[in-house]
Amino acid sequence: MSLRWPGRASDSTTSGRSTRPCRPASPSRPRSPCGSRGSAGTGGGCRCWRTATASVGTCTTWSSSGSYYRVMVRGDRASWNIRDRHMAATIARLARHHGPGSRGLVWEHNTHVGDARATDMAAAGLVTVGQLVREAHAAEGVALVGFAAHRGSVVAASGWGEPERVLPVPDAVPGSHEDLLHRALAAPAVLDFGADRSGPWLSARRGHRAIGVVYEPRQERGNYVPTVMGGRYDALLWFERAEALRPLHHEAAPREPELETEPTGF
Missing domain, CATH: 3.40.1660.10 (EreA-like (biosynthetic domain))
Known part of the structure; x- marks a missing residue:
């Protein structure tokens, strides 16, 4: 899936403040407040910007995974939608991080890349990453x-x-x-x-x-x-x-039982 959309030059951090992009570096200008000379708005970013973006991604993953496992344990097919909506939101967040004019290439299974509305998945109430990205950014370039x-x-x-x-x-x-x-x-x-x-x-x-x-x-x-x-x-x-x-290599077999991954209350 190929993506291209304008994005934004700034985004909100976990503190709720707006992160201003660092201006391009030059010998005559000091480093940015976070200690680097990269441009946060173009993805070459300040260390603090990259750290904040990673932190937001981690928190979002924790939140989404909790919802996903709770629904999955109930046997609800809606767990599919939680997963694909999370992936689409991650794509949008990365686009904002990399700034205006950024492009991305997303590699996924056909069932996630393809638009659910052209299959029988739509009748079951399921959505896909391809559908969600098309709906949000079709005018800006999605293939x-x-x-x-x-x-x-x-x-x-x-x-x-x-x-x-x-x-x-x-x-x-x-x-x-x-x-x-x-x-x-x-x-x-x-x-x-x-x-x-x-x-x-x-x-x-x-x-x-x-x-x-x-x-x-x-x-x-x-x-x-x-x-x-x-x-x-x-x-x-x-x-x-x-x-x-x-496969280039395989993961070694675990030496101890996997830790419990189901949410509390089940």
């Missing part, structure tokens, strides 16, 4: 880019808490977006949807494969999300065959 492949392999697990494995990705289900692209292109491609998306492919609702942390190739038909491709993304990176990533 949602999806990934798709006809077949291949992927690193995933058979269930939550299960070890990762390289799993096969079978040929796309007939009639799906992946099947159509395979038959029409049969080669990797970058597809820019452009402004007019009224054509038969971009405006049609078809299944679009979703592979997450948990993936079961033996139940392939259940891995597809009904999608209007022209509404979900602005462009698509298409591959005939995708290969599983090779």
Whole structure:
């Protein structure tokens, strides 16, 4: 997901005061009050500015995680919305920190990048990061880019808490977006949807494969999300065959039980 919007040259710190950007450094001008010569408004920032921004991010994460776990323990699907709204708010906060004209590139799963309104997620009351950023900043420049492949392999697990494995990705289900692209292109491609998306492919609702942390190739038909491709993304990176990533390293197994993460009261 590519983002560009004006942002602001200042933001509020945890103390409630407005942080003024430091002017660009020059040999004739002393350092800023926080002890550096960077420009807080452009992301090269004073140390105090960076510290305040990190502190706000930490506090926001603590607050959002508490709400997330409380809702998740109840089994409420709204926990998805809490997570995606937190990620969208984090993007907006970083944009303000980096100042006017800043740009960002956000790497997420298709299910978070794509606009929920072009899928059956909207009917379930779910939102996505891509949708939220589009709604807030579409006029300032937002491009949602999806990934798709006809077949291949992927690193995933058979269930939550299960070890990762390289799993096969079978040929796309007939009639799906992946099947159509395979038959029409049969080669990797970058597809820019452009402004007019009224054509038969971009405006049609078809299944679009979703592979997450948990993936079961033996139940392939259940891995597809009904999608209007022209509404979900602005462009698509298409591959005939995708290969599983090779992790650079793995985390060591914990030596003691994980600390309790559920909120109090449950």
